Structure formats: C-alpha cells, structure tokens
Amino acid sequence: MSEWQELLSSNLVFNHIPFPIIITDKDGRVVWCSQHAERAFHIKLDEVKGELYPFMRQEKAAQFKASWEKILRSRNPVRFENMEVHLHDGTDTVTTMVAKAFTSGSTRYVMTLFELDEFEESNTAFQELTSLRDGLSDSFMMLYFDKDHLITYANPLFLKTSKWTPKRIIGRPVWQMFADTPEDRQFVESILNTLESGKTWTGEARKMKKDGESYWVNLTAIPMALPEEEKYYMFLARDITKIKQFQDHLEEVAFIDPVTGLENRHRLEQIVNNAIQDGRHFSFVYLNIDQFYTLTDVSDPDVENELLTEFTNRLRMYFSDTAITRTGIHEFALVTPLSDWFIEGFVPYLRQHPIYIRGTAIPITISGSITRYPEDQQSFVHLMKASHVTIDKVKSQGGGSIAALSPDDHGRLNRKALIEKRLMHALDRNNMQVLYQPQVDILTGRITGAEALVRWRDEEAGIVSPEELIPIAEETGLIHDIGLFVLESVCQQMKDWATRGINLHVSINSSVREFRDKDMASLIQEHLDQNNCRPDQLTVEITEKFALEAEAERSIIRQMMLLQQSGVTFALDDFGTGYASFRYMQLLPISELKIDKQFIQSLSQQEKMPKLVSGMIQFGKSMDFRVIAEGVETNEQFEVLRTLGCDVTQGYLSGHPVEAAELERWLKSAD
Structure with a gap:
C-alpha cells in the first residue's frame, strides 16, 4: 500500500466525511474506499480492490466510459446529477456524484464522492424501476450500444440465444448482429435513423447468430440518455423464430x-x-x-x-x-x-x-x-x-x-375501365336518368305500358347504354345502387302520373344479386307504399340466368312469391338466349315472356325463324303467359308477329326510349 493510501486509511478526517468516497486508478479499478463507502455500498475494501467501477452495473459501466475520459482530462471536479449507482446487496439507488482526477507520483487517480446518506432508504420508485429492469433482463434479450453504434453490453439471455461471446461483440458495430445484405443494411439503417430522431422503433427483425444461422425476434429499440447529454440505445428482443417458422408453414399452405x-x-x-x-x-x-x-x-x-x-x-x-x-x-x-x-x-x-x-x-x-x-x-x-x-x-x-x-380489344377494355372509374362519380352526383320505352298492344295499337331503362350521359364516357352499364355494374357491385335509383325514380313517376289520371304499367329490370338481399321484396313494397302505387302496375323483368340461379336459392323464390301475392308481376326477359331449362317456369311466379330482339330482327332474313318465333309464342300461350316481342323495328316484323298471335311489341317502330314528359305527350296525343 502506498504512503498516501495508508494515510487515507488511518486519517480520521477522511473517514468522518459524511459521504462515501471511492478512489480508483485511471482505468476505473478500485484502490481505496472510505469506511462510509464500505457501509453504504455493502462492500469490503479487500474484496473490491481491483474491481472495475464497482458502484455501477456492467451495462452502465460500459456507457460511462466516455464520461470517465472526461473526468481524467478535467482539472476541475466533474459533477453528475441523478447518477444511478449499484449496491453490492443487489439494490440500486440514485445520487449526485462528484469526481476529481489527481496525480500521485507518476500515476493518475480519480477520487469520487457520492452525496449518499448511508442510512437513507432507497427511493421506492427507483426500486420499482430497478425491479422492472431486472425483470426485463430475465425475460428479454438486451443489447446496449453507444452513439457510434458500437455495442457496449449484452445480457446473458442475448449471449445464450445468439451464441456470441462478450469478447466477440463488445466494441463491435451493431450491424454485426444482422445479415450483411443490401436489404438488411437498409433495414438496420431505418431503425437507427428512428432512434437518432429520438423515437422508439418496434417490429419484427431477422438477426444472425455467431454461427451464421438466422433467427427472428420481436424487437423494441429505445433511445436512452446519460448525464451530460450523452446518448445510448437499447435493443429489447424476444425470440419468435418458432412462431415465424409456423407462420411460414401456414403461408406455404396458403400460397x-x-x-x-x-x-x-x-x-x-x-x-x-x-x-x-x-x-x-x-x-x-x-x-x-x-x-x-x-x-x-x-x-x-x-x-x-x-x-x-x-x-x-x-x-x-x-x-x-x-x-x-x-x-x-x-x-x-x-x-x-x-x-x-x-x-x-x-x-x-x-x-x-x-x-x-x-x-x-x-x-x-x-x-x-x-x-x-x-x-x-x-x-x-x-x-x-x-x-x-x-x-x-x-x-x-x-x-x-x-x-x-389487339387495338380493338385495347380500346374496349380502356372504355370499360373508364366506365368503371366514372360510375361511382355518376352515382354520387345522381348523374343518371330513367327513360321509358313504350309497349304497344298489337291488336289495338294503344300504349299499354313502358319499360324503364337507365341512361347515363357522362362528360368523359359519353352516352353509356344499359348493354354497357349493367354488366359493369354487376361486376363492381354497384348494381344495387343503380337498381335502387331506378326503383325510386319509377315509383315517384308513377305517383306523379296517377295525380293526372295516367295509370301506366311500368316494368323494371332486376338482377339475381339484388334479390340475394333478403330485404329486396320489402324494399320494393316499401317504395310502392310510400308513393301510393298500385303493385299490379309494376313488373320486374328477370333473365334466364337469373331464373336458373334462383332455382337453387329458396330465399329468392320466397321473395318473388311475396311480391306476386301483393300484385307485382314478373317477366322473363331475353327469352331464347339463355339456358335450355324449363324447370324454373314451374317454380318461379312468371306471367310474361319477352322474346329477345335477335329472333325478331331475323324474322324476314332466315327461313326457319318465323317457325321458331311461332313456337316461342305458342309455348308462352300454353303457359298462360303474356308474350312481348322486343326489338320490333319494321312494319314487316310487326305484321308477322300479329299473324303469329303475339300480344305486345316493343321497339323503335313503336318508339325510342324517351323521358317521362315526352311519353306523357304521346299518351295524350293518342287519346
């Protein structure tokens, strides 16, 4: 023991200073401590002599290295507020620490005084934080690194999982814990950028063990701060490799x-x-x-x-x-x-x-x-x-x-994409209208009804016909919105006509997707009731595809039956173009048959077509159906249909689809 050490040990003045004093060499290893320090830190000089920073936890000691260099260079005492110190009984506390470097002979030493009452009980809140940290260390892999991204501490759980040793990682870049690929380097850079901005980063990360094997962790990266505004960072991680492997297996099964x-x-x-x-x-x-x-x-x-x-x-x-x-x-x-x-x-x-x-x-x-x-x-x-x-x-x-x-295909697809894009805008702006195409009794020549057809004139897409609009609306799921718009418009128009003594039968088109809504029948009945419309003045037109699918869905048949009981009629549209099945004729409440226009327009062009159309008409009559011919454009077609016994015609010969006001003028002029 040197002379000054013996002097300190025997000097009552130093031992009676009411604060613990520890003297270390330039490397931070203990050479002497006061009796107060022995009592406060629960240590014995002979046991701690030569230990490195015995008043600090291992991870804190590594972070304290930069501050220690500052102490050795300073001529004046260096004061540290709210310094966390570790007691040998396993507890921790916070104190103010004053450190002063001095030289004895040719050797540099540091004397550190702790403003710590040896009989003061540790702060309860700090004890809670210490217990929390110990619990985290037992449950999570912990890694500390400094502002230069060099690793300063790794807890035992991290070392066990990663198979690294302190000698191999302390002082090494944190990048070493991850794979050396451009993607991984970019990933780590994003974490470090988040930390340096003062924010916490959380997420899944793939890390590398010493033997090159990868493993997955749930990672929380936290920015920390030491006194004197020194920064350091901490990784808290939990191994999720088995979970990821199970997820990968599920993805493999799924994909x-x-x-x-x-x-x-x-x-x-x-x-x-x-x-x-x-x-x-x-x-x-x-x-x-x-x-x-x-x-x-x-x-x-x-x-x-x-x-x-x-x-x-x-x-x-x-x-x-x-x-x-x-x-x-x-x-x-x-x-x-x-x-x-x-x-x-x-x-x-x-x-x-x-x-x-x-x-x-x-x-x-x-x-x-x-x-x-x-x-x-x-x-x-x-x-x-x-x-x-x-x-x-x-x-x-x-x-x-x-x-x-092909260029033609490209043009059609582009137009379809444009219609899809503009359709939602049109519905939002209510930018559609309902036109009415008259249906004429073939014997009297009088207008007995009209089919409601939705028309859309868009500033970008131009005029969009039902043939374009309806299939796209069904694909996009907007057919419900269009159907509701038509239903509301027709019921309001029927109410308006009724106030002026016009009792016109109107038909609307519907899709099987609409009737899959269990409230469709109630919705139709609700709009009829709200507008005081007679149900027997409304016809719902369905296609053969609708009819075929409805066979297998009892809920659709049930809704159709409810509407029929209230007076609403159903017409089978585009007859002859769909599925060759007549089973639905017995199951569904159909009372009208509409022969598709492709048959009507070929009446005078194909030798066998009149016989085919005649068979359709006779079939409808045998089922007590009212038969309507669509697409009638010439007097010759009209005369053939009249001869064959068709009931009603609809087409350009009788009239184009027009607005309600114009149809009303036709009705008045006919009277």
Missing part, C-alpha cells in the same frame, strides 16, 4: 400449390401489386391448357398430376427471371420482363419438348394472352380481365396460340 410447387392465385396478386408499387414494366402472361379434361380422361386418372408437373417443369425451363403461378386447375399466370416474341415462342417449344407419361406422348396445346403493364392495363384486376378477354378470343379461333391485346 403454394401442392401439386406443382408453384405459388398460387392469392400470391399472384401480391406479386403483381409489388411490381406495380416498384414501378416495374412487365408482361402479365395468362396460359390455359386446351382440352385439359379430355387429355386427362383419355388416360389413367392419375395422369392429371403427372401432366401438370411435367408442364410446370417446362415452364420453369423456358422462362427465366419470371414469377410463375398456378391460378386454376389448368391455368397459369406469369409476371415477366421478357418480350412478346419470346413469350409466344413457348408454343413451338412445347411441340419440340413433348410430354411423355408412361411412354405415351400427350398432345398438349395452350391458349394464352399477353397484357403489358402499364401500357395495356394499370391494375391487377384489369390485367386479369384483359387476359380473360384475350384468351376467350384465342379459344374461339381454335386455341393453340398466345396473343397480345
């Missing part, structure tokens, strides 16, 4: 086709949307195996999976830098940067590399489409729609080829 190993339809949408978000140009290729069920039926039933697997292998061999997905039983979609000529070359490639299953060549051909982003379509939904349009066209021409959108 991977078990037969081919390709990603499926759900994943395809993500791939396309990611490519769009990244601003990439690509071709969306849709492929359909021609006569697939015929191919699989002519051989063993197990040939289906073998055929799909072999076809997938050829896709993978031919297309590189391409995302390949299976979107249906025999449908595949690709997202690729490859050119059209190369994509179209897959057809001859298949011929050159035939698929053999059990020694038999399978004559496989495909129909495909190429839709470019962003030149052709700008969203996943529209890319899919365009693909189906092109493939339908290819198949109608015999299949066996891959085609891009």
Whole structure:
C-alpha cells in the first residue's frame, strides 16, 4: 500500500466525511474506499480492490466510459446529477456524484464522492424501476450500444440465444448482429435513423447468430440518455423464430400449390401489386391448357398430376427471371420482363419438348394472352380481365396460340375501365336518368305500358347504354345502387302520373344479386307504399340466368312469391338466349315472356325463324303467359308477329326510349 493510501486509511478526517468516497486508478479499478463507502455500498475494501467501477452495473459501466475520459482530462471536479449507482446487496439507488482526477507520483487517480446518506432508504420508485429492469433482463434479450453504434453490453439471455461471446461483440458495430445484405443494411439503417430522431422503433427483425444461422425476434429499440447529454440505445428482443417458422408453414399452405410447387392465385396478386408499387414494366402472361379434361380422361386418372408437373417443369425451363403461378386447375399466370416474341415462342417449344407419361406422348396445346403493364392495363384486376378477354378470343379461333391485346380489344377494355372509374362519380352526383320505352298492344295499337331503362350521359364516357352499364355494374357491385335509383325514380313517376289520371304499367329490370338481399321484396313494397302505387302496375323483368340461379336459392323464390301475392308481376326477359331449362317456369311466379330482339330482327332474313318465333309464342300461350316481342323495328316484323298471335311489341317502330314528359305527350296525343 502506498504512503498516501495508508494515510487515507488511518486519517480520521477522511473517514468522518459524511459521504462515501471511492478512489480508483485511471482505468476505473478500485484502490481505496472510505469506511462510509464500505457501509453504504455493502462492500469490503479487500474484496473490491481491483474491481472495475464497482458502484455501477456492467451495462452502465460500459456507457460511462466516455464520461470517465472526461473526468481524467478535467482539472476541475466533474459533477453528475441523478447518477444511478449499484449496491453490492443487489439494490440500486440514485445520487449526485462528484469526481476529481489527481496525480500521485507518476500515476493518475480519480477520487469520487457520492452525496449518499448511508442510512437513507432507497427511493421506492427507483426500486420499482430497478425491479422492472431486472425483470426485463430475465425475460428479454438486451443489447446496449453507444452513439457510434458500437455495442457496449449484452445480457446473458442475448449471449445464450445468439451464441456470441462478450469478447466477440463488445466494441463491435451493431450491424454485426444482422445479415450483411443490401436489404438488411437498409433495414438496420431505418431503425437507427428512428432512434437518432429520438423515437422508439418496434417490429419484427431477422438477426444472425455467431454461427451464421438466422433467427427472428420481436424487437423494441429505445433511445436512452446519460448525464451530460450523452446518448445510448437499447435493443429489447424476444425470440419468435418458432412462431415465424409456423407462420411460414401456414403461408406455404396458403400460397403454394401442392401439386406443382408453384405459388398460387392469392400470391399472384401480391406479386403483381409489388411490381406495380416498384414501378416495374412487365408482361402479365395468362396460359390455359386446351382440352385439359379430355387429355386427362383419355388416360389413367392419375395422369392429371403427372401432366401438370411435367408442364410446370417446362415452364420453369423456358422462362427465366419470371414469377410463375398456378391460378386454376389448368391455368397459369406469369409476371415477366421478357418480350412478346419470346413469350409466344413457348408454343413451338412445347411441340419440340413433348410430354411423355408412361411412354405415351400427350398432345398438349395452350391458349394464352399477353397484357403489358402499364401500357395495356394499370391494375391487377384489369390485367386479369384483359387476359380473360384475350384468351376467350384465342379459344374461339381454335386455341393453340398466345396473343397480345389487339387495338380493338385495347380500346374496349380502356372504355370499360373508364366506365368503371366514372360510375361511382355518376352515382354520387345522381348523374343518371330513367327513360321509358313504350309497349304497344298489337291488336289495338294503344300504349299499354313502358319499360324503364337507365341512361347515363357522362362528360368523359359519353352516352353509356344499359348493354354497357349493367354488366359493369354487376361486376363492381354497384348494381344495387343503380337498381335502387331506378326503383325510386319509377315509383315517384308513377305517383306523379296517377295525380293526372295516367295509370301506366311500368316494368323494371332486376338482377339475381339484388334479390340475394333478403330485404329486396320489402324494399320494393316499401317504395310502392310510400308513393301510393298500385303493385299490379309494376313488373320486374328477370333473365334466364337469373331464373336458373334462383332455382337453387329458396330465399329468392320466397321473395318473388311475396311480391306476386301483393300484385307485382314478373317477366322473363331475353327469352331464347339463355339456358335450355324449363324447370324454373314451374317454380318461379312468371306471367310474361319477352322474346329477345335477335329472333325478331331475323324474322324476314332466315327461313326457319318465323317457325321458331311461332313456337316461342305458342309455348308462352300454353303457359298462360303474356308474350312481348322486343326489338320490333319494321312494319314487316310487326305484321308477322300479329299473324303469329303475339300480344305486345316493343321497339323503335313503336318508339325510342324517351323521358317521362315526352311519353306523357304521346299518351295524350293518342287519346
């Protein structure tokens, strides 16, 4: 022991200073402490001599290094307020610390005085924080790093999980804990930028163990501060590797086709949307195996999976830098940067590399489409729609080829996309109107009713006919809004006509989607009641497709029956163009039959057409239906229909669709 150390130990003045004093060497290792320090810190000089910063926890001591250098350089005492100190009984407290560097001989020392009453009980709130920190350390991986992003401390749980040792990571960049890829470096940079802005970062992170194995954690990164405005940062992490592996398995089940190993339809949408978000140009290729069920039926039933697997292998061999997905039983979609000529070359490639299953060549051909982003379509939904349009066209021409959108197809799809875009705007502005096309009794020539037809004149799309509007409205789900608009308009018009003694029968069109709403019948009845309209003056027109689907849904039939009981009638529209099934004639409350205009307009052009139309009329009569012929444009057609016994005609010969006021003038002039 040096002379000054012996002097300090025996000097009653130093031992009677009412604050703990600890003297350390320039490295922070204890060389002497006062009796007050022994009592306050629960230590013995002989036991702590040579220890590094015994008054601080390990992680705090590492953070205190910069402050220690400041003390050694300063000629004046350095004061630290609210300093956290660690007692050897395991508790912590907060105090003010004054440190002064001095030189004895050629050796540099630091004397530290703690303004700590050795008999003062530790602050209760601070004890709670200490307990909280100890609990976190037991439950979470903890990593401290300084403002230069160098690791200063790692708790035992982190070291155990990551397989790192303190020697290998203390003083090393925090980047070392993550994978060394551009994506990971960018990810870590975003975390550090958040911390440096003073904000906490939370989320999932992939980290690396010492042996190069990756693992996943739920990470909370927290910015901290020491006295003298020194900053440091802390990672709190919990291992979620097993959870991530389970999630990956679920995703694999959800997104991977078990037969081919390709990603499926759900994943395809993500791939396309990611490519769009990244601003990439690509071709969306849709492929359909021609006569697939015929191919699989002519051989063993197990040939289906073998055929799909072999076809997938050829896709993978031919297309590189391409995302390949299976979107249906025999449908595949690709997202690729490859050119059209190369994509179209897959057809001859298949011929050159035939698929053999059990020694038999399978004559496989495909129909495909190429839709470019962003030149052709700008969203996943529209890319899919365009693909189906092109493939339908290819198949109608015999299949066996891959085609891009033609200029005409492109124009039609662009107009459809424009209508979809503008439709919501039109409904919001109530920018539609209802026109009425008169229906004329073929014997008396009098107008007995009218069909309500929705018309839309848009400043961008121009005039949109029902033939364009209704299918798009059904696809987008806006058919309910349009149907409600027509119903409200018709009921209000019928009420207005009734005040002037005009009792005209009006028919409206409806879709099966509207009647899937269990309140549809109540909605129609409610509007009739509100406007004091007679139910027997309203007809609801349905298509054969509607009728066929309604067969299987008792709730739809029930609603139709309720409306029929109140007086509302139903007409079967476009008769002859749909499904050849008459079962729904017995199940549904139909009382009118409307022969489609394509038959009427061919009456004088095709020899057998009058006989066909006559059969339709006679069939309707046998079912006690009122028969209406649509699309009547010439006197010759009118005379044939009158001869065949048709009841009512509707078409340009009788009148174009007009506004209610003009129809009212026609009715008055007829009287």
